Amino acid sequence: MPLQFVMPSDEELALLRADPLLWEQELDVRPEVAAAIEKAAGRRSGRVYWRSAHDHLYALELADLGRGRPSMAMVYGFWDRYEPRPPEHEITADLLDLSLWVAEVAEGIDPADVARVATFALGRERPTWPEGSVLRTPDERFADLPGYPYPPRYVEIEGLRMAYIETGAGDPILCLHGEPTWGYLYRRMIPALAAVGRVVVPDLIGFGRSDKPVAPNAYSYRAHVRWVRRFIEALDLRRITLVCQDWGGLIGLRVLAQQPERFARLVAMNTAFPAGEAPSEAFLRWRRFSQQARWLDLPGMMRQAVRRSLADAETAAYGAPFPDARYQTGALVFPRLVPIRPEHPGAYDNRQAIATLRTLELPVLLPWGDSDPITSQGEAQLRGIFRNVAPPFPVRGAGHFIQEDRGEEVAEGIVRWLRG
Amino acid sequence: MPFNTPREPRPRPRWLDAIFPYPSQSVIVNGRLMAYVDVGPRDGRPVLLLSGNPTWAFLYRDFFGPLSAAGYRAIAPDWVGAGYSDHPRIDAQLTFAHHIADLVGLLDALDLRGFVIVGQDWGGPQGVGAALQRVERLAGLVLMSTWLFTGYVGRFHSSPRPWTTWHAPLIGAFFMKRLQVLSQHGPSAISKRGMSEVEARAYHHVFDEPESDAVVLTWPRTIPMREGDRGWADMRAIEQRLPELRDVPTILFWGRQDSVFGEPYANRLKELLPHAEGPIAFDNADHFMQDDRGPDIAAAVVEFLDRRLGPAV
Numbered sequence: 001m002p003l004q005f006v007m008p009s010d011e012e013l014a015l016l017r018a019d020p021l022l023w024e025q026e027l028d029v030r031p032e033v034a035a036a037i038e039k040a041a042g043r044r045s046g047r048v049y050w051r052s053a054h055d056h057l058y059a060l061e062l063a064d065l066g067r068g069r070p071s072m073a074m075v076y077g078f079w080d081r082y083e084p085r086p087p088e089h090e091i092t093a094d095l096l097d098l099s100l101w102v103a104e105v106a107e108g109i110d111p112a113d114v115a116r117v118a119t120f121a122l123g124r125e126r127p128t129w130p131e132g133s134v135l136r137t138p139d140e141r142f143a144d145l146p147g148y149p150y151p152p153r154y155v156e157i158e159g160l161r162m163a164y165i166e167t168g169a170g171d172p173i174l175c176l177h178g179e180p181t182w183g184y185l186y187r188r189m190i191p192a193l194a195a196v197g198r199v200v201v202p203d204l205i206g207f208g209r210s211d212k213p214v215a216p217n218a219y220s221y222r223a224h225v226r227w228v229r230r231f232i233e234a235l236d237l238r239r240i241t242l243v244c245q246d247w248g249g250l251i252g253l254r255v256l257a258q259q260p261e262r263f264a265r266l267v268a269m270n271t272a273f274p275a276g277e278a279p280s281e282a283f284l285r286w287r288r289f290s291q292q293a294r295w296l297d298l299p300g301m302m303r304q305a306v307r308r309s310l311a312d313a314e315t316a317a318y319g320a321p322f323p324d325a326r327y328q329t330g331a332l333v334f335p336r337l338v339p340i341r342p343e344h345p346g347a348y349d350n351r352q353a354i355a356t357l358r359t360l361e362l363p364v365l366l367p368w369g370d371s372d373p374i375t376s377q378g379e380a381q382l383r384g385i386f387r388n389v390a391p392p393f394p395v396r397g398a399g400h401f402i403q404e405d406r407g408e409e410v411a412e413g414i415v416r417w418l419r420g
Numbered sequence: 421m422p423f424n425t426p427r428e429p430r431p432r433p434r435w436l437d438a439i440f441p442y443p444s445q446s447v448i449v450n451g452r453l454m455a456y457v458d459v460g461p462r463d464g465r466p467v468l469l470l471s472g473n474p475t476w477a478f479l480y481r482d483f484f485g486p487l488s489a490a491g492y493r494a495i496a497p498d499w500v501g502a503g504y505s506d507h508p509r510i511d512a513q514l515t516f517a518h519h520i521a522d523l524v525g526l527l528d529a530l531d532l533r534g535f536v537i538v539g540q541d542w543g544g545p546q547g548v549g550a551a552l553q554r555v556e557r558l559a560g561l562v563l564m565s566t567w568l569f570t571g572y573v574g575r576f577h578s579s580p581r582p583w584t585t586w587h588a589p590l591i592g593a594f595f596m597k598r599l600q601v602l603s604q605h606g607p608s609a610i611s612k613r614g615m616s617e618v619e620a621r622a623y624h625h626v627f628d629e630p631e632s633d634a635v636v637l638t639w640p641r642t643i644p645m646r647e648g649d650r651g652w653a654d655m656r657a658i659e660q661r662l663p664e665l666r667d668v669p670t671i672l673f674w675g676r677q678d679s680v681f682g683e684p685y686a687n688r689l690k691e692l693l694p695h696a697e698g699p700i701a702f703d704n705a706d707h708f709m710q711d712d713r714g715p716d717i718a719a720a721v722v723e724f725l726d727r728r729l730g731p732a733v
Contacts (some may be wrong), residue, residue, distance in 0.1 A: 014653065017517040020510050074512075081517050081654075084525035085450045189485050216528045291556035292533055302548070336554075343657070 002099050003050040006056060008078075010163030012348055016057065016078040019085060019094060020099075024073040027062070032231075033106040034069045037062070040105040044070050052094035055226050056086065060098075080345035084217040089127035096127070128159040135212045135327050136161065141320045141363040142209060146313045147187040150201075152209050157227050157233045163209035164202035166229070171239040171264065175274050176202045176228065178246025178271070180296055181401070182208025188407025189414075196415050197241065202231055204247070206330020208321050219333045221346035225254040225366045232262060241265040241418065245403060246375070247334060249273065250350075256360075257353035263302050266386070267414055269402050272378030275354060275383065276347035276409075279340045282373035290335040295325045306404040307371065307397065364389045365417050367410045369398030390417060429455040429504040430515075436622055440478050444504045449525030450518065452484065455504035456497035456526065460488030464731045465559065466532045467721075469496035470523075472541020472566070474606045475708065476503025478622050479540075482714025490722045491731030492536075499546070501635025503626050514638040516546070516654040523550035529556070534733035536560035538721060541681070541712060542639055543567055548665075551656050560729050561665065561696075562687060562721055565707050566671035566682045569659045570652060572688050573645050576680045587640055596637040603627035603636045612677055612704045612712040643648055643714040662692050669728035672698035675705025675716060697724065 025320050028034040037060075045064040051057055057078040062070040075098065079085040103109040119125050150165035159325045165183060165333045166176075173184045173193050173352070183201040193199045203210040206219060228251050232240070240263045244252040249271025256263050290296070299315035309418070322328050339347035364386040366377045382388050392412055398405040431443045434703040444455040457477040467487055473687035477496035485693070487494040498505040499513045500522050508514060523546060527535065536559055539547035544566025551558040577583050586592050586601070595601045602628065608620035627633040644652035670693050674686035696717070705712040 017515065017521060018512065019518070020512045023510065076512075079521070082520045082524060082549060084521055084528060088451060091451075102699070288556045291554070294531075294533065336556075 001097065001100065003048075003098070003284075004017055004106075005048050005050050006057075008049055010376050012057075013078070015343055015345070015348055017080055018059070018076040018078055018079045020074055021077050021091065021135070022073075022075040026071075027073045028071040030106075031069060032108065033070060036106040037073075037102065038070050040101075043365065052097060054060070054086070054090045054094055055222050055265050056090065056094060058094065058098070062146045071113055074349060075149035080220070083345060086220065086223070087129070087133075087213075087218050089129060089216065092122075092127040128211065133218075134160065135214060137209065137212070137321050137323060139209075144313075145320070146311065148184050148317070150190075153232060155235065157205070157230045157305060160205055160211040160213070160227070162202060162205060162211070162227065162231055164199045164200055166198060168197055168199045170197040171198045171241065172235075173197040173241045173243060174232070174237060174252075175199065176242070176244040176248030176252045177201075177204065177207070178244075178248045178250075179334040180207075180298060180301070180323055181246075181318060184208070185401065185403045186243075188316060189403055192408065192411035192415050193243075193266075196418050198239065200235065202228070203321075204228070204251070204330070210360075211329060212321075214329055215252070215328055216333050219330050219337070221250070221337045221339070222349065224251045224260070228252065229255045229258060232259070238262050239264045241267065243267040243269070243414065245269045245271055246400070247271075249378075250338070253357060254349065254353050257356040260356070260360055260362070262395075263362055265362055265418070267367065268364065268378075268382055268419075269367045269410065270369050270372050270375045270378065270400050272375050272381055273350055273354065273357075274339050274347070275350035276339050276342035276344055279338065280373060280376065283338070283340075286339075287335040288376065290332060293332065296322075296328055296331055298322065300358055302401070302404075305399065306401050307399045308405055310404070354385055358387070360386065361388050362386075365393060365414065366390070367393040367395055367413055369395050369400065369402040369403065369405060371397055372400040372402075374400055427692075429453060432504070433447060433625065435618065436625075439618060439622060442477070442480055442481075442484055444477070444498070446505075447526060447529040449500070449522045449529065452500050452506040452522070453614040454497055454500055454506075454522055454526055456495055457484065458495050459484040460493040461491060462493065463733070464488075464493040465725070465729060465733050466530070466535040467492045467494050467725070468532075468535055468537050468547065469494060470537065470539045470543025470547040471499070471502075472543045474502065474602045474627070474633070474636045475541075475623055476626055477722065478503075478716075479708065480709050481606070483538075483710070483718040486546060486715070486718040486722050490726065492722075492725065495530070495532075497523065499542070499635070501638070507629070507632040507634070509580070509631055509634050511634060511641075512636045514635050514689070516549070516642050516651045519546040519584045519693045520553070520654070522547040524553045525546065527554050532560040533557045536562065536725060536729065536730075538562040538564075540564045541626065541707070542566075542567055545658055548662075549654065550711060552658065552661050552664065555664055558665075558668055559733075561668050561670040561693075562673070562724065563670070563696075564674060565678050565683050565685075565709055567681055567689065568662060569656070569688060569692060570644050570655050572684065574680075574682065574684055577643060577645060583640075583697070584679060592637055592640070596640075597633065599727045600627070600633065602617075603633040606636075607711060610706045610708065614626075615711070659692065666695055669724075670696035671720075671724045672696050672700065673702060673709065673720065674699050675702050675707070675709040677704065677706045678709070722724065
């Protein structure tokens, strides 16, 4: 596969840490290989950059040393400057892709041989999550969910089982939940939406019935965006109406900016698209609380946060994905991934995405719970980004979890807008 | 063995046990082994004891007893490149940002909450840099013989003997790598209490393996003296975020004989962290003040922690 060379900006590079991964003092031990790399990279010295299958940025740095061809080389990975680097198997997979590229451009090295040696060294074709690094919530914890009778479906994304439900027919209506919930949050909206389209409700990795990596560095803003993009590609969803709330918006809007051709409409509710602005006091309080907590008591938290009164079986459904604290890494990490400073990981990517979103003509509806201090600035922000926004759709008395507080009413409003 | 597989730190020589009876444990951070000493109750408040160039957890040997006896969990990591951690040979693997990310990796791996950073030399900026990435979990800060800012360069770092000479291209490599002035003659050279030979060996033997002392030169080269220096942007980033620490109980110590980061550095820290207690001076203390006055400084740390935070998280 050819490397997708890119040219990162100085601003982006300053936010990353260049980490030497491979170095070669004898690149021209076979001069024809050095010459082939020079031809493919388009240079004899200096750097070329590419983005890997995991959206990580890498560079190949070449030095001539007066020999008339590249004779030394260094390969760097670029990570969020002060954060632990991503899971090792992702880096290994990306370096395997680099090795395959070198074999492809150079004469006399068969990529199939590289693949065979890799299979021998790895004990498998592609590197994957190490044994014990991913948890799966037992199915029986999801038995008898009130109001959520849809059988789970699964798709494998980068070695992880990602769960979703679907119901209805027609163009897809993709509903993305956020922190700290799962697809269950949409149950009051699904019946009305299913009358006008194929409702697809995935659980984010780390949530609901989806697999849950244990290590905090498995979860990054970029990884969530990639996983959802791959989910959309796996189901080959097109003409999507994206319905999103909370982190569903932060993730969904990035995917929208990456693949706008797949989306027909956007319904964003009680979310925001932060690119480094100072957050609300309410969010900072939540961030502080969550970062000090060892365990999120989700039934208790949802009972408090939802303004309607929930049955015990309903609040229990929010706790179902998490048998113990080890399962909650994704939920515990999420609040600190929100880009709240200009140099915060994700802020740069969102600034770039906003530039793309500003050019889109897709119709946008913003149902907004008016009693949510966390996302009170989000509606005005999104209204300023998108060109084709429907008149305000305030939902009086609804809080952050608008799908719980006024789900049926919001779904009916969306259906009217879709038909109108 | 694949490079990122969990493994034991390399074995220690037997002679070390008598003066440093605390075993090292390890985690893999950013693909490399990071060794750390971990003494005290598991559920006690974590106190991270952070050394700098060219030392390791041994520098804090007088701290483990008093802290653990008072109910704290004393954790002293060796920076990657130093002590019993892996020693990469490439400068570009030992940047300021690498060290910060490595410590963040340790904080995550041990799942530490309500932790205290105790930092000296590079343990100050690298420790605070990591704590700012997990700032809600930072409970307290103890700084000694260190700095967190650009814009002030003291006599040590601006004078040609030894600093600017060590710092110079090629000349620095000659002194540091070939003559090993820091890795084999560092802490012992400026000991105020007269270090025993075996104590000096305890500091230096971790760099016995040829080519294992890259970090000893990379660290000085990272000290930001002018805008554009390799450590400048990272130090500025830390300095600009210091107001976020205004509610974190903080205390500043300095040594009256400090030949590297003396009183002007402590005073500048006080300006940037005006809520801090101190700066409190210790007599007969040079740059490695934990070695010169270990039991006294350990007692001062315990007194501060008991008064402001307590051992329960």
